[in-house]
Amino acid sequence: MTKLLAQARYIVGALALAFIVAVAAPAAAQQATSVNPTASAVKEEQLLQQLQQVQGRISIPDAQASTLIQPAGQNWRQFHQVTLPWIGAIAILGMIVLLLVFYLSRGMVKIESGRSGRTVVRFNSFERFVHWVTATCFIILGITGLNITFGKQLLLPLIGPEAFTAWSLWGKYAHNYLSFPFAIGVVLIFLIWIAGNIPNRTDINWIRRGGGLFGKDHPPAYRFNAGQKMIYWIVIIGGTAVSVTGYMLMFPFYGTTMAGMQLAQVVHGIVALLFVAAMLAHIYIGTMGMEGAFEAMGTGTVDENWAKQHHPLWLEEEKGKAPSGATPRATPAE
Amino acid sequence: MARMKFLCDADRCIECNACVTACKNEHEVPWGINRRRVVTINDGKPGERSISMACMHCTDAPCAAVCPVSCFYTTADAVVLHSKDLCIGCGYCFYACPFGAPQYPRVGNFGSRGKMDKCTFCAGGPEADITKAEYDKYGSNRLAEGKLPLCAEMCSTKSLLAGDGEIIAQIYKERVVKRGYGSGAWGWKTAYKETIAT
Numbered sequence: 001m002t003k004l005l006a007q008a009r010y011i012v013g014a015l016a017l018a019f020i021v022a023v024a025a026p027a028a029a030q031q032a033t034s035v036n037p038t039a040s041a042v043k044e045e046q047l048l049q050q051l052q053q054v055q056g057r058i059s060i061p062d063a064q065a066s067t068l069i070q071p072a073g074q075n076w077r078q079f080h081q082v083t084l085p086w087i088g089a090i091a092i093l094g095m096i097v098l099l100l101v102f103y104l105s106r107g108m109v110k111i112e113s114g115r116s117g118r119t120v121v122r123f124n125s126f127e128r129f130v131h132w133v134t135a136t137c138f139i140i141l142g143i144t145g146l147n148i149t150f151g152k153q154l155l156l157p158l159i160g161p162e163a164f165t166a167w168s169l170w171g172k173y174a175h176n177y178l179s180f181p182f183a184i185g186v187v188l189i190f191l192i193w194i195a196g197n198i199p200n201r202t203d204i205n206w207i208r209r210g211g212g213l214f215g216k217d218h219p220p221a222y223r224f225n226a227g228q229k230m231i232y233w234i235v236i237i238g239g240t241a242v243s244v245t246g247y248m249l250m251f252p253f254y255g256t257t258m259a260g261m262q263l264a265q266v267v268h269g270i271v272a273l274l275f276v277a278a279m280l281a282h283i284y285i286g287t288m289g290m291e292g293a294f295e296a297m298g299t300g301t302v303d304e305n306w307a308k309q310h311h312p313l314w315l316e317e318e319k320g321k322a323p324s325g326a327t328p329r330a331t332p333a334e
Numbered sequence: 335m336a337r338m339k340f341l342c343d344a345d346r347c348i349e350c351n352a353c354v355t356a357c358k359n360e361h362e363v364p365w366g367i368n369r370r371r372v373v374t375i376n377d378g379k380p381g382e383r384s385i386s387m388a389c390m391h392c393t394d395a396p397c398a399a400v401c402p403v404s405c406f407y408t409t410a411d412a413v414v415l416h417s418k419d420l421c422i423g424c425g426y427c428f429y430a431c432p433f434g435a436p437q438y439p440r441v442g443n444f445g446s447r448g449k450m451d452k453c454t455f456c457a458g459g460p461e462a463d464i465t466k467a468e469y470d471k472y473g474s475n476r477l478a479e480g481k482l483p484l485c486a487e488m489c490s491t492k493s494l495l496a497g498d499g500e501i502i503a504q505i506y507k508e509r510v511v512k513r514g515y516g517s518g519a520w521g522w523k524t525a526y527k528e529t530i531a532t
Contacts, residue, residue: 040381041517056373059351068373068387069432069524077396077430148402148424156404165403165420172422252425252447262429
């Protein structure tokens with residue numbers, strides 16, 4: 001009996017199913033023509049306008065690959081190809097022209113009363129060591145960095161693609177590795193010379209008198225004048241900026257996004273080029289621009305008359321330190 | 335000569351990732367490098383679409399413009415290729431590329447970049463066609479064999495099209511007319527400064 005009932009249930013069920021299918025089929029067919037399957041589909045243009053990029057989900061481990069389209073790359077291209085080379089060319093060539101004009105009009109700044117023959121210690125051996133380590137790194141970093149921005153236009157046509165790649169690859173290694181001693185150098189420079197580089201009232205006077213750049217004027221200064229303080233802070237602030245952005249570029253996407261990497265390159269490029277331009281002025285005044293200046297970083301001692309002319313307040317301080325009141329740490333000329 | 339392009343019909347892509355697998359297998363692409371990938375937008379929501387993306391072989395390619403050593407070149411078929419002998423692995427092409435195509439093996443110092451790898455449109459590299467040297471660096475050169483890129487050739491729904499731009503645009507147009515809808519050629523405006531009018 002129960003068996004029969006179960007069979008009857010099957011038959012009724014099958015009939016009912018057949019009926020439903022028969023009735024529903026035309027209805028489903030009708031529905032298909034009235035539904036637009038793309039009505040709610042995502043649209044590329046809309047996404048680009050709203051979000052400035054197209055982002056989705058991805059099934060491979062590289063999460064970054066989930067960005068389908070990033071048009072910001074075009075802006076970065078524009079910066080890298082047009083804006084940055086112009087900034088660099090204007091800053092560096094402008095500085096060279098400025099220094100040339102200055103040299104031709106003013107010439108070397110002489111020690112007016114001639115050399116006294118007595119010298120006074122200006123930078124000890126540790127200070128000079130830190131300076132030259134940082135300076136050497138800076139020059140190599142600067143040249144290899146400029147190569148990345150300008151090498152393709154200036155050097156590649158001269159030496160050919162293979163040689164240029166070999167040189168650029170070594171340049172990249174040098175740029176990466178020498179960044180470490182450079183960054184340490186910047187930290188040490190900050191520490192050893194911070195005491196003499198806090199802006200004070202004498203700097204206002206020095207700046208008002210144009211730093212003695214024009215005419216025969218020599219405004220007094222302590223150990224570092226306002227110009228040197230400017231160089232100091234350019235090195236500290238610029239050096240920190242290029243180091244931080246440089247390490248962001250060197251360790252790509254460690255905690256940074258694509259926008260972060262692009263911004264790091266923008267900051268690194270601009271700051272580095274302005275840094276190079278500023279250092280050209282520093283190199284000029286420390287060598288051919290001023291008599292008696294180079295030996296401060298060369299031998300570590302300067303002539304007393306040079307100190308009297310450029311840093312009289314510092315010389316007084318140094319003399320005041322001496323117990324007998326005679327010239328301290330000064331050695332007679334041979 | 336043809337103007338080679340990729341076109342992904344998002345209304346057909348079923349995110350099976352076979353194009354990704356085929357590409358990796360065909361070119362023996364190393365671990366961690368994906369020349370092609372499938373991105374799903376609005377995943378799980380109405381209007382979800384998947385798009386298979388690789389190097390689009392752009393007109394006026396941004397990668398070539400920003401490369402500091404000029405390692406990119408464009409073939410007669412308008413395929414954008416590069417020389418791994420000249421690449422220094424600086425990563426600039428990745429910053430400029432709108433499609434995230436350049437890939438870098440992590441072999442350099444500080445775990446950063448080796449020489450860049452990307453989709454070659456199955457066209458190899460600057461080495462002589464169909465040589466071991468070419469295969470080792472860039473994978474197989476199907477174009478030289480008279481074949482089209484494998485990703486598109488084996489796409490089960492024929493969502494991914496590869497070939498001469500005019501021909502694949504025509505195929506896509508016919509599809510859109512016949513089925514009555516189409517969400518457009520993804521990336522074409524960015525890559526080729528043009529779209530397919532449907």
